[in-house]
Amino acid sequence: MIMLSSLQGYISWSQIQKSACTKVLWFTIWNIFFANVLSGSALYRLNYLLEPKEFPRVLAEAVPAQASFFMAYVVAFGWTNIASELFQLIPLFYNYVNRFFGGDCGDDFEAPTIPYHKEVPRILFFGLLGVTYFILAPLILPFLLIYFCLGYIIYRNQLLYVYVPKFETRGEFWPTVHNYTIFSLILMHIIVIGIFGMKKLPIASGLILPLSIATLLFNEYCQKRFFPIFQGYPVECLIKKDREDQNNPNMSEFYDKLNKAYNDPALMPIKYSGRPRSRRTPLLSSESQNSARESQSQDMLV
Known part of the structure; x- marks a missing residue:
């Protein structure tokens, strides 16, 4: 997903991470949630799209049936990942291989940064x-409670003592979290409407409809x-940045280099050819024209 987001044309690492996070998020929703809930043949799934009125009823029938699977998923996948996050086995193994095969015997270890595109969609x-599932199968709530409690303790330790922020996102992941939460609430309303309809x-x-409208x-x-x-910088931050630039002695040199850093080809002066009347010169030279005329005259004599 990082590669696909890079191909989209994003130039900053924070935008690439945000785009990859959105892709992984919706891929996880479809591949894990809907693919397991709406399991069946391709023609059977096509009927859901052709009859959208039956979609709440189908979810009301299929979602409770997968409660045991998602309980096992939380225990097997969620608890395991949260434990592996604490031990950091992959960075440790990578560092060991780099030291053993790369010949790097230094004591410096590069501090990792939090992979937003992996952790945020999972949470x-x-x-x-x-x-x-808190209405359909409340038994899943203790497993999720343990996961979030462990996640709070472990991620708090990781953010304070392990991870080093390498870029500033300005909180741009908050809209993603907000939109996904609203989607979860609307999906829950649709499932409840289907259950009450059954x-x-x-x-x-x-x-239930007023709740959806209020949401x-x-x-x-x-x-x-x-x-x-999240679409513009606050004025206070801009003023602070301008004051820091005024006190920076290297800004004059930076501005001098900035004028020559990039020149748009469309704004560059047009360079004409030095030969006069270059547009009026014949395509064939005089010698080639004379030889062509001589060959034509010889053909006529023959």
Whole structure:
């Protein structure tokens, strides 16, 4: 996903990480959640898209049936990954191989940075499982509670003493977390509407609709209230940066190099050819024209 995000044209590492995080997130939703819930033949899945009114009922039937699978998934995959995060086995093995085969005998060890495109989708996916299953299968909640408690302790230790931030994201992962949380709530509402519809409770199904509308209105409010913060720098930060640049003695040299760093080809002066009347010169020289005329005259005599 990092390579695909790089091919999109992003120039900063934070934008590449954010784009890769979004790709991994939606791939995880489809490949793990919907692929297991909507398991069946291709024609059977196609019926879901052709009949969207039946989608809540299908989810209400299929999601509770996969509760045991996702419980085992949380225990086997979630707890194992959170433990491996504490031990850092892959960086340790890489450092050992680099020292053994690369001939690097120094004592310096490069501090790792947190892989946002791996950790953020994983945590959000377990949040999706908790939101969608806390009504259908509450037994999954203790396993998720243990996962998040261990995650809080371990990630707090990793962020304070292990990981070193190599770039500033300005909190740009918050919109991704917010949108994914809203999606989880809407998905939970759809599943609950399908369950109440199966149990012939139209009043209960109708009472869920105001919750969905309120959730979407809250999402719209957050987009207008908070999302512009992530699209531009605050004035306070810009003023602070300008004051730091004023006190920096190397800024004059930087500005001198900046003028020559890049020249747009469209803005460069046009260089014409030094030969006069270059557009009026014949394509064939006079000698070639004379030889062509002589050959034509000889053909006519023959």
